[in-house]
Amino acid sequence: METPEGISLRLRAAGVMPRAAAWAIDFALRLAVIWVFGIAVALLGDLGIALHLILLFALFWVYPVLFEVLNDGQTPGKRALGLRVVNANGTPVGWVPSIVRNLMRSVDMLPMLYAFGLVAGLIDRHSRRFGDMVANTLVVHVDNPHGHSSAPDVPAVLSPLPLRAADQGAIVAFAERTRQLTPERQQELANLLPQLTQARGAVAVQRLLGMAAGFLGRQQ
Structure with missing residues (x-):
């Protein structure tokens, strides 16, 4: 709507x-x-x-x-x-x-x-x-805004690519839900963005979390 x-x-x-x-x-x-x-x-x-x-x-x-x-x-x-x-x-x-x-x-x-x-x-x-x-x-x-965990507090990482606001929001949403996902599922999702993370596995997850922190205005 x-x-x-x-x-x-x-x-x-x-x-x-x-x-x-x-x-x-x-x-x-x-x-x-x-x-x-x-x-x-x-x-x-x-x-x-x-x-x-x-x-x-x-x-x-x-x-x-x-x-x-x-x-x-x-x-x-x-x-x-x-x-x-x-x-x-x-x-x-x-x-x-x-x-x-x-x-x-x-x-x-x-x-x-x-x-x-x-x-x-x-x-x-x-x-x-x-x-x-x-x-x-x-x-x-009913979507409960308090039902999602806040994004992990990690150092911010600059995105190597320019991203639209919708794409930034998707990465922030991923970061907010990481505590609800198994490490395997986190890595599976992060591996879908190799051009953005330039890595795979746990490293890719950490880079996405860092980018989310940057989009949220946290310091490097």
């Missing part, structure tokens, strides 16, 4: 499995609330039944809409799985799209066990169920 300010955004659509897991968490939370509330109103007779029905409606129809609109597109289940509902253009979801996508669950559930929604999610290239298609929304992974 490209914003009106010219900033490119990459949205990673969530697949069927993480979405199902998030739904299961929300479902378990709602069942727990229903069970506790049911015990509390069991002795209230008809009033207790009425209150229980109101709670059922609120939990299964109002709950997802309120969380999606007021909690940055995240129900507790989605937050636990690092997911978020957004409009198809990447903007925060509003009341009407959220209401539409959740009302369409009555279609996605058919004929049983979310069968229609599952088939739609497997066919659609963005893993959208029918509710998302009608509401023009997406469920995406």
Whole structure:
């Protein structure tokens, strides 16, 4: 996506499995609330039944809409799985799209066990169920800027070649993720740039880390 300010955004659509897991968490939370509330109103007779029905409606129809609109597109289940509902253009979801996508669950559930929604999610290239298609929304992974390790603190190295800003950003991203990669994988990636590193193996990795340090403004 490209914003009106010219900033490119990459949205990673969530697949069927993480979405199902998030739904299961929300479902378990709602069942727990229903069970506790049911015990509390069991002795209230008809009033207790009425209150229980109101709670059922609120939990299964109002709950997802309120969380999606007021909690940055995240129900507790989605937050636990690092997911978020957004409009198809990447903007925060509003009341009407959220209401539409959740009302369409009555279609996605058919004929049983979310069968229609599952088939739609497997066919659609963005893993959208029918509710998302009608509401023009997406469920995406939340990219946590604090989830990546900072680039290792090594002396800066000058790049032997002029690089575009995008290429410099790719090298910095590699440096930030080195602690999440095995040494073998680090070297495998570094070996893809022999003209830039003028080396192979561990030496190539260190030179890329040094270049990243230079791009980040660190001293030689």
